[in-house]
Amino acid sequence: MTTIGEVESVRQAALDHLWMHNADWTTMAEEGGPPIMVSGEGVRVKDVEGNVWIDAHGGYASVNAGYGHTAIADAMLDQMQKLTYFPQGTTTAPLIRLVEKLGELAPDNLERVWPVSGGSEANETAVKIARAYHKRRGDSGRYKVISRRGSYHGATGGVMWMGASSGLSDFEPAMPGMLYAPQPNFYRCEFGSDSPSECAERSARAVEDLILLHNPDTVAAFIGEPVASGLEPPSKEYWQMVREICDRYGVPLIADEVVTGFGRTGKMFAMEHFGIIPDIMTVAKGITSSYLPLAATIAGTHIADAFAGEDNIFRQALTFGGHPVTAAVALKNIEIIEHSNLVENSECMGAYFLEQLLDLKEKHPSVGDVRGIGLLLGMELVSDRQRKTPFDESLQVGKRLTEKMRERGIIMRFNAGKVTLGPPLCITADDINEIVSALDSAISELESELSVV
Ligand SMILES: Cc1ncc(COP(=O)(O)O)c(C=O)c1O
Secondary structure (H helix, E strand, O other): OOOOOHHHHHHHHHHHHHHOOOOOOOHHHHHHOOEEEEEEEOOEEOOOOOEEEEEEEEHHHHHOOOHHHHHHHHHHHHHHHHHOOOOOOOOHHHHHHHHHHHHOOOOOOOEEEEEEEHHHHHHHHHHHHHHHHHHHHOOOOOOOOEEOOOOOOOOOOOOOHHHOOOOOHHHOOOOOEEEEEEOOOHHHHHOOOOOOHHHHHHHHHHHHHHHHHHHHEEEEEEEEOOOOOOOOOOOOOHHHHHHHHHHHOOOEEEEOOOOOOOOOOOOOOOHOOOOOOEEEEEOHHHHHHOOOEEEEEEHHHHHHHHHHOHHHHOOOOOOOOOOHHHHHHHHHHHHHHHHHHHHHHHHHHHHHHHHHHHHHHHHHOOOOEEEEEEEEEEEOOOOOOOOOEOHHHHHHHHHHHHHHHOOOOOEEEEEEOOOOOOOOOOOOOOHHHHHHHHHHHHHHHHHHHOOOO
């Protein structure tokens, strides 16, 4: 694609045929889109017109190692040239090495790995394992799943009903047995708590109340992200209490580490911040840094062992689960994350980024709250800081800020009133300064347009 004519023909084909995430083709056409990317290096991507952008959200907070690692491409090509799939009832060495590696990295007895293609599938699998586990033990009334309001666990048939996001009415009826607990988010605590730890304790106690209300014999699992995207990390007591509550009532705890895994929060897995071990953990995104689609559900041996024995197997098969080329990519990607100290960089650059965003909060009345851990950060915009009032939707604050940031060469994400930032873990202080300075001037412009003082 070198001539203007070629670029325009590709763009028109996209408008005619592509059904993109979070976009519609009529608006895109009006705005001259979609942007078409052609290459990437570190935290930057280049589009078909030659413009270079910082990807402040790292794809979907998923390009952990950064763009442009030729070593990953080499690992992919090498496996492709050897073997691209496997006959039924067989497996391959890259996959075996990968599940062994995941067993080493994951805590305690999380050793049995079910490979799938994406985070939604990993969570669907986790819930199916939890339900089937109870059946194997003769506890067959347990089918309900507790998730937290404001969480996100995926977009497919079952998991889209976990987390209670808005915009699901198109897809009703909801999956039966979905129960919702409060999110331990102090800024908007459902209990109006006076401190983060009070909010954490009351939110955890609400999980117990929900289990008792519904009868523990009906509850199959609790699922939560250690730190929900764009929200603050809960106080330590939250996960410790939830762990104890789950143990007390025989409810397996599923940690959704789809975003938080592989260094995103400054630890290899985010539950390490809280010192608890889940019964099942799901991983995706950073496992391949999005070079190819791969995810996994990792079960503790106390859960997985219920499925040993010929008549006892977990009945699920997914054609692309365990693909050898994706496994080779994951292995190389994890090697890069480890050898380039990207987990440590996430911790240290994350702390620097947070500091800079807190400075923006001092300067800008529309910044209601800034939070995050490692390189999973969020900034909530409000029209009245005192009352924490969200901007009226008709003002299209998210769209306007996103456009202003694009004018400044930064691609970012705005969702549910929040700027969410999840850049590649190889980000430097200079890159962060560039993003923060763009945010500073874009927010100033927005505030003057909206007369926020
Ligand atoms: C916490 C969490 N879980 C699950 C998912 C779903 O993953 P996928 O989009 O790979 O299906 C996402 C996606 O953003 C996520 O953020």
